[in-house]
Amino acid sequence: MTEPVLALRELTKRFGTKLAVDRLSLDVPHGTMFGLLGPNGAGKTTTLSMATGLLRPDAGTAIVDGADVWADPPAAKAHMGVLPDGVRMFDRLSGAELLRYHGLLRGMPERDVTARADELLAALGLAEAGSTLVVDYSAGMRKKIGLACALIHAPRLLLLDEPFEAVDPISGETIREILRGFVASGGTVVLSSHVMELVESLCDRVAIIAQGRMLATGTLDEVRQGQSLQRRFLDLVGTHALGAESLSWLRSS
Numbered sequence: 001m002t003e004p005v006l007a008l009r010e011l012t013k014r015f016g017t018k019l020a021v022d023r024l025s026l027d028v029p030h031g032t033m034f035g036l037l038g039p040n041g042a043g044k045t046t047t048l049s050m051a052t053g054l055l056r057p058d059a060g061t062a063i064v065d066g067a068d069v070w071a072d073p074p075a076a077k078a079h080m081g082v083l084p085d086g087v088r089m090f091d092r093l094s095g096a097e098l099l100r101y102h103g104l105l106r107g108m109p110e111r112d113v114t115a116r117a118d119e120l121l122a123a124l125g126l127a128e129a130g131s132t133l134v135v136d137y138s139a140g141m142r143k144k145i146g147l148a149c150a151l152i153h154a155p156r157l158l159l160l161d162e163p164f165e166a167v168d169p170i171s172g173e174t175i176r177e178i179l180r181g182f183v184a185s186g187g188t189v190v191l192s193s194h195v196m197e198l199v200e201s202l203c204d205r206v207a208i209i210a211q212g213r214m215l216a217t218g219t220l221d222e223v224r225q226g227q228s229l230q231r232r233f234l235d236l237v238g239t240h241a242l243g244a245e246s247l248s249w250l251r252s253s
């Protein structure tokens with residue numbers, strides 16, 4: 001069996017008294033579309049932030065293609081493309097300038113940066129907005145320019161935090177197509193999402209986490225166990241039933 005492209009070992013992060021991620025281990029094999037699932041506050045963003053060098057773990061390791069993200073960041077990050085969630089962009093740049101900045105930062109030749117930036121803007125429906133400042137972009141446009149920045153240096157591993165959030169259905173389909181093509185050519189994608197149908201139709205391996213702990217991981221079929229992913233997710237995570245009197249004021253007018 002080949003080495004996983006991403007291996008998380010006992011990753012742990014505490015914020016004050018809150019244990020956000022609790023000894024979480026995970027293997028992502030090469031060439032997979034991996035879905036990281038969990039309810040709000042489960043620890044998905046914290047996990048991805050530790051795996052991508054954005055947030056230092058309290059304990060544990062994140063290894064990308066054999067390189068330790070925290071011991072040797074340049075080696076680990078060289079072939080990684082990251083779409084973080086909630087991290088500020090340099091939004092006083094236009095979309096085209098932001099892309100150019102990311103490409104040059106990755107050491108790409110200027111000519112390639114320009115050509116790829118134009119292609120990415122066109123593919124993601126941002127060609128007309130290329131000269132608009134990112135601060136004036138909608139939430140979905142920001143998501144798309146963030147994805148373009150993650151793609152411009154043609155990484156082999158993509159780590160995407162909620163890549164479909166706020167994105168319209170047309171762009172969503174384009175992104176799915178881009179990601180499928182990327183995986184078909186040998187790339188690996190790790191994405192977080194709350195949308196079960198999307199993960200079920202797109203991913204071949206998944207992990208379900210809650211309260212910072214791993215509840216289940218494996219191929220889609222191994223995790224689903226013959227049920228829909230939604231049903232399995234609810235069974236594992238537990239539903240939150242409303243009491244009969246809960247929000248009664250909302251029904252009384």
Ligand SMILES: Nc1ncnc2c1ncn2[C@@H]1O[C@H](COP(=O)(O)OP(=O)(O)OP(=O)(O)O)[C@@H](O)[C@H]1O
Pocket residue numbers: 015018019020038039040041042043044045046047
């Ligand atoms: N910087 C921080 N300071 C304090 N607590 C934090 C911080 N970041 C995250 N947390 C807490 O850690 C837990 C995990 O948060 P995280 O953002 O990783 O969850 P998530 O699974 O990405 O949630 P969502 O699906 O809502 O985006 C939550 O309880 C959150 O309140």
